[in-house]
Amino acid sequence: NLFNHGRNKVNLPPGSLGWPILGESLSLFRAGLDGVPERFDQERIEKHGSPLVFKTSLFGNRVAVLCGPAGNKFLFGNENKLVAVWWPFPLRKLFGRCLITAHGDEAKWMRKMMLSYLGPEAFATHYADTMDVVTRRHIEIYWRGKEEVNVHQTVKLYAFELACCLFMSLEEPNLVAKLGSLFNIFLKGITGLPIDFPGTRFYSSRKAASAIRTELMMIIKARRVELQEGKASPSQDLLSHLLTSSDENGRYLTEMEIANNILILLFAGHDTSTVTITLLMKRLSEHPDVYDKVLKEQLEIRKAKEAGESLKWEDIQKMKYSWNVVSEVMRLNPPAIGAFREALVDFEYAGYTIPKGWKLYWSAAGTHKDKTNFEDPTRFDPSRFEGTGPTPFTFVPFGGGPRMCLGKEFSRLEVLTFLHNVVTNYKWDLLIPDEKIKYAPMAIPEKGLPVRLHPHRV
Numbered sequence: 077n078l079f080n081h082g083r084n085k086v087n088l089p090p091g092s093l094g095w096p097i098l099g100e101s102l103s104l105f106r107a108g109l110d111g112v113p114e115r116f117d118q119e120r121i122e123k124h125g126s127p128l129v130f131k132t133s134l135f136g137n138r139v140a141v142l143c144g145p146a147g148n149k150f151l152f153g154n155e156n157k158l159v160a161v162w163w164p165f166p167l168r169k170l171f172g173r174c175l176i177t178a179h180g181d182e183a184k185w186m187r188k189m190m191l192s193y194l195g196p197e198a199f200a201t202h203y204a205d206t207m208d209v210v211t212r213r214h215i216e217i218y219w220r221g222k223e224e225v226n227v228h229q230t231v232k233l234y235a236f237e238l239a240c241c242l243f244m245s246l247e248e249p250n251l252v253a254k255l256g257s258l259f260n261i262f263l264k265g266i267t268g269l270p271i272d273f274p275g276t277r278f279y280s281s282r283k284a285a286s287a288i289r290t291e292l293m294m295i296i297k298a299r300r301v302e303l304q305e306g307k308a309s310p311s312q313d314l315l316s317h318l319l320t321s322s323d324e325n326g327r328y329l330t331e332m333e334i335a336n337n338i339l340i341l342l343f344a345g346h347d348t349s350t351v352t353i354t355l356l357m358k359r360l361s362e363h364p365d366v367y368d369k370v371l372k373e374q375l376e377i378r379k380a381k382e383a384g385e386s387l388k389w390e391d392i393q394k395m396k397y398s399w400n401v402v403s404e405v406m407r408l409n410p411p412a413i414g415a416f417r418e419a420l421v422d423f424e425y426a427g428y429t430i431p432k433g434w435k436l437y438w439s440a441a442g443t444h445k446d447k448t449n450f451e452d453p454t455r456f457d458p459s460r461f462e463g464t465g466p467t468p469f470t471f472v473p474f475g476g477g478p479r480m481c482l483g484k485e486f487s488r489l490e491v492l493t494f495l496h497n498v499v500t501n502y503k504w505d506l507l508i509p510d511e512k513i514k515y516a517p518m519a520i521p522e523k524g525l526p527v528r529l530h531p532h533r534v
């Protein structure tokens with residue numbers, strides 16, 4: 077143990093460990109609530125004079141924050157060697173055995189299995205149509221004929237319905253609504269303190285997670301029977317795929333592991349996509365010139381299709397300008413502000429020692445708002461993504477390396493399909509101009525972005 081060597085004093089990174097137990101967690105929360113999570117990094121880099129790394133303490137853990145592209149590259153490149161993915165306790169406890177708590181070969185296997193359903197090929201062959209159909213249905217039910225819409229609330233519903241449909245072929249409105257309301261209770265306990273007795277958020281969240289698991293287990297068991305009887309197909313959706321795929325030793329996921337993995341996908345894909353679409357609509361309304369260019373690109377795609385024909389994989393590939401706009405939205409407000417790793421061994425970084433067991437943090441918010449990576453970093457400017465785009469490891473909304481976001485492609489398709497359908501139908505005004513964005517821990521406009529809709533005249 078490094079700390080027992082009186083003679084070899086360990087050279088820890090500069091920084092403060094703050095208060096006992098709480099550490100500097102409150103500063104991080106406060107920076108988020110003020111809408112500037114990057115302030116946490118910026119203040120410490122300035123104070124301690126190291127642009128590369130500083131130490132802090134968060135949620136009872138000693139943490140080294142590795143800053144900027146060099147830190148991102150180091151952490152993404154050393155997964156399973158010097159570091160391994162790590163999530164704070166409430167998450168690990170609530171999700172049980174699944175991808176985010178698995179490491180090494182097991183994590184690789186689970187990722188591969190899920191990716192074969194979330195990657196571009198699956199989209200192209202299995203569900204491009206379905207995604208567009210579900211999106212149009214959502215617009216018909218929740219947007220058509222309305223003068224005003226609360227974007228965040230409505231899109232939340234959309235993301236959940238879409239995931240239920242594509243992951244489990246679940247469309248029965250009452251069951252989706254029941255799962256949705258349980259899921260919202262579940263989400264509230266994920267980032268709070270893990271205090272577990274009746275009345276606390278964590279307790280309600282744990283109860284909601286177990287009620288969702290019970291529902292999922294019923295769906296999984298029913299599907300297993302349908303598959304055995306030939307009434308469902310192995311490639312029908314993610315659920316069938318997980319039930320019928322094994323590793324090279326013939327190991328299948330248990331039903332509980334399948335339920336936990338579906339829960340993690342619902343969680344990881346829910347607020348992230350919702351936030352991206354909500355802030356995209358905010359920026360498009362604030363920048364009419366950008367809106368016009370996006371509309372032009374989307375109308376060209378629409379015009380090349382028959383009336384009512386669904387979007388195809390090739391159409392999504394043509395949405396280049398639109399994707400630059402989405403990227404700039406995620407640069408300014410990364411839906412996930414960063415993520416953690418754990419040190420597997422003692423190692424050196426930038427001349428400092430990081431002891432085994434310490435946690436490490438990479439910060440998308442800090443990297444994206446640093447003027448050494450992006451000129452005039454608070455200005456909204458999609459042209460940054462033209463040509464070769466940002467330099468490697470400076471734009472990291474999805475992380476990188478072996479634990480990069482598994483839903484990167486899925487969310488690209490989801491956001492662009494939604495964007496296509498919303499801009500070709502509407503222009504909109506913000507009912508609260510300059511609505512403040514706060515992070516708790518994900519970015520949301522304070523009142524959920526109420527907008528007034530103006531349907532295009534046809």
Ligand code: HEM
Nearest residue numbers: 344345348349352411412415473474475479481482483487
């Ligand atoms: C705009 C949308 C999204 C953003 C910005 C985003 C961002 C991220 C980030 C930053 C991570 C952590 C990577 C790390 O630890 O280094 C992550 C992990 C993950 N994401 Fe996403 N995500 C998005 C959408 C989705 C969607 C739609 C899904 C599922 C369909 C998904 C599934 C996952 C999973 C399963 C992980 C854990 C991967 C692992 O530990 O191996 N994400 N995401």
